[in-house]
Amino acid sequence: xxxxxxxxxxxxxxxxxxxxxxxxxxxxPKMIGIRTGGEWVAQALHQQLQLTDPLGVxxxxxxxxxxxxxxxxxxxxxSDIPWEIDDQHIILVDDVLFTGRTIRAAxxxxxxxxxxxxxxxxxxxxxxxxxxxxxxADAVGMQLECSQTLKVxxxxxxxxxxxxxxxxxx
Amino acid sequence: MSAxxxxxxxxxxxxxxxxxxxxxxxxxxxxxxxxxDTAESFxxxxxxxxxxxxxxxxxxIMNLFFEPSTRTRTTFEIAEKRLSAxxxxxxxxTSATKKGESxxxxxxxxxxxxxxxxxIRHAESGAAHFFAQHVAPHVHVLNAGDGQHxxxxxxxxxxxxxxxxxxxxxxxxxxxxxxxLHSRVVRSQIQALSILEAREIRxxxxxxxxxxxxxAMGVHHYDNIEEGLQDVDVIIMVRLQNERMKSALIxxxxxxxxxxxxxxxxxxxxxxxxxxxxxxxxxxxxEIDSEVADGPQSVILQQVTYGIAVRMAVMSIIMSNxxxxxxxxxxxxxxxxxxxxxxxxDGKENA
Numbered sequence: 001x002x003x004x005x006x007x008x009x010x011x012x013x014x015x016x017x018x019x020x021x022x023x024x025x026x027x028x029p030k031m032i033g034i035r036t037g038g039e040w041v042a043q044a045l046h047q048q049l050q051l052t053d054p055l056g057v058x059x060x061x062x063x064x065x066x067x068x069x070x071x072x073x074x075x076x077x078x079s080d081i082p083w084e085i086d087d088q089h090i091i092l093v094d095d096v097l098f099t100g101r102t103i104r105a106a107x108x109x110x111x112x113x114x115x116x117x118x119x120x121x122x123x124x125x126x127x128x129x130x131x132x133x134x135x136x137a138d139a140v141g142m143q144l145e146c147s148q149t150l151k152v153x154x155x156x157x158x159x160x161x162x163x164x165x166x167x168x169x170x
Numbered sequence: 171m172s173a174x175x176x177x178x179x180x181x182x183x184x185x186x187x188x189x190x191x192x193x194x195x196x197x198x199x200x201x202x203x204x205x206x207d208t209a210e211s212f213x214x215x216x217x218x219x220x221x222x223x224x225x226x227x228x229x230x231i232m233n234l235f236f237e238p239s240t241r242t243r244t245t246f247e248i249a250e251k252r253l254s255a256x257x258x259x260x261x262x263x264t265s266a267t268k269k270g271e272s273x274x275x276x277x278x279x280x281x282x283x284x285x286x287x288x289x290i291r292h293a294e295s296g297a298a299h300f301f302a303q304h305v306a307p308h309v310h311v312l313n314a315g316d317g318q319h320x321x322x323x324x325x326x327x328x329x330x331x332x333x334x335x336x337x338x339x340x341x342x343x344x345x346x347x348x349x350x351l352h353s354r355v356v357r358s359q360i361q362a363l364s365i366l367e368a369r370e371i372r373x374x375x376x377x378x379x380x381x382x383x384x385x386a387m388g389v390h391h392y393d394n395i396e397e398g399l400q401d402v403d404v405i406i407m408v409r410l411q412n413e414r415m416k417s418a419l420i421x422x423x424x425x426x427x428x429x430x431x432x433x434x435x436x437x438x439x440x441x442x443x444x445x446x447x448x449x450x451x452x453x454x455x456x457e458i459d460s461e462v463a464d465g466p467q468s469v470i471l472q473q474v475t476y477g478i479a480v481r482m483a484v485m486s487i488i489m490s491n492x493x494x495x496x497x498x499x500x501x502x503x504x505x506x507x508x509x510x511x512x513x514x515x516d517g518k519e520n521a
Contacts (some may be wrong), residue, residue, distance in 0.1 A: 055233060059382060062223035062225045062486075063223065064212075067489075070493065070494065071492075071497075072208070074204065074207075076208065078210065079214075080216065163304070
């Protein structure tokens with residue numbers, strides 16, 4: 001199996017550029033990372049964008065739609081959003097956008113905290129073609145094919161390896 | 171492996187995970203730590219707020235209280251609602267059992283109403299076990315206090331309170347003061363503290379309110395409260411269980427307070443940062459002085475709040491374990507199916 005290491009810093013910079021080209025940064029947005037990988041990416045983005053409000057973290061374990069199949073994630077930790085959600089512009093950050101189900105769960109949890117003015121979705125990596133829900137990101141570090149599986153490690157250093165299964169089967 | 175000498179633990183499923191929560195006896199440290207850690211995840215680290223989560227949406231939980239209760243029953247209901255379960259609370263004292271329906275008939279009727287979990291409080295020891303033995307395989311039983319036997323969620327919320335205020339339990343000296351003999355709470359607390367390997371467990375009270383051999387439970391008995399409180403990290407006061415006393419075991423409540431009541435002066439004998447706990451309901455001036463109950467070292471009201479998170483943890487873990495067991499069985503079944511079909515092909519090739 002071939003492992004391809006990716007320059008994560010370049011992806012973070014690319015996401016920042018995309019956000020700068022949109023008008024979200026002018027609205028003093030607040031950032032939420034999805035535990036665990038999304039939290040790491042959000043930490044890097046939060047620093048680079050020099051956001052003043054502290055970073056929020058949500059754990060979507062209690063909001064997953066497959067509880068009746070796989071049960072509870074034993075490593076679940078409390079969500080921590082240190083400010084009011086109501087009327088805020090939220091940048092929601094995850095590491096990998098795949099089926100879209102994690103984002104669905106995250107949105108549900110965010111709306112249980114309050115009614116944001118808007119939610120902008122950011123993902124470090126976007127595995128295209130395997131979405132199961134109508135969810136797309138507003139800023140993407142890198143696009144990948146669905147067949148490529150990934151390993152994100154962190155938080156310091158934050159690294160991404162692509163395990164290319166097409167290579168393996170060839 | 172030698173042949174099994176004991177019956178399988180009724181509380182655990184085939185994977186060794188909690189299925190019913192009846193007593194702490196027979197549970198392992200990892201079971202208890204999982205409950206404490208999961209409870210932590212329900213509490214906002216900044217505000218201590220406990221949010222509603224959709225974990226048990228579509229599940230039905232029935233609270234069957236055959237014995238009066240305020241705190242336990244209410245915190246169970248709140249915990250169930252915070253998990254998004256559908257909740258039915260039955261005041262059994264005024265219902266069908268009064269009309270002569272047997273316990274089992276009541277149980278089967280409630281089960282037919284599609285209950286997934288029963289939370290049971292009963293004046294008879296062993297009532298929750300009895301229910302657990304007779305429910306359908308997909309139904310779970312949680313003991314909310316049975317006679318003088320056990321009150322495991324209370325003990326777990328006490329452990330949670332201790333851990334939150336004092337850190338790891340194995341470092342701590344804990345004193346339990348009062349009516350040890352009649353208290354299911356104390357039995358469960360002692361079991362929990364032993365499983366979590368508390369450094370020292372002391373019970374303080376008159377011999378008439380102690381079991382015959384307290385040392386058999388792994389605890390040290392002190393007749394004298396001044397001696398017993400020396401240097402402890404945690405003081406747990408328990409109520410005199412007047413309703414369970416069948417004879418005059420103490421001269422009077424006044425006398426009890428004089429000998430064993432927790433006063434400011436006595437509290438000063440414990441470590442300066444010791445916490446004072448009480449499972450409630452408290453009898454001011456009988457086992458505890460108001461000054462202490464309302465004082466800065468008292469965590470009595472935090473215990474009540476943490477009771478919600480701990481009960482949420484136990485219920486979500488039980489349902490999670492059931493989901494994982496069902497998934498495990500489905501995987502086993504498909505594996506067997508695969509093996510069977512592989513055997514089939516072998517047979518054809520040989521033919």
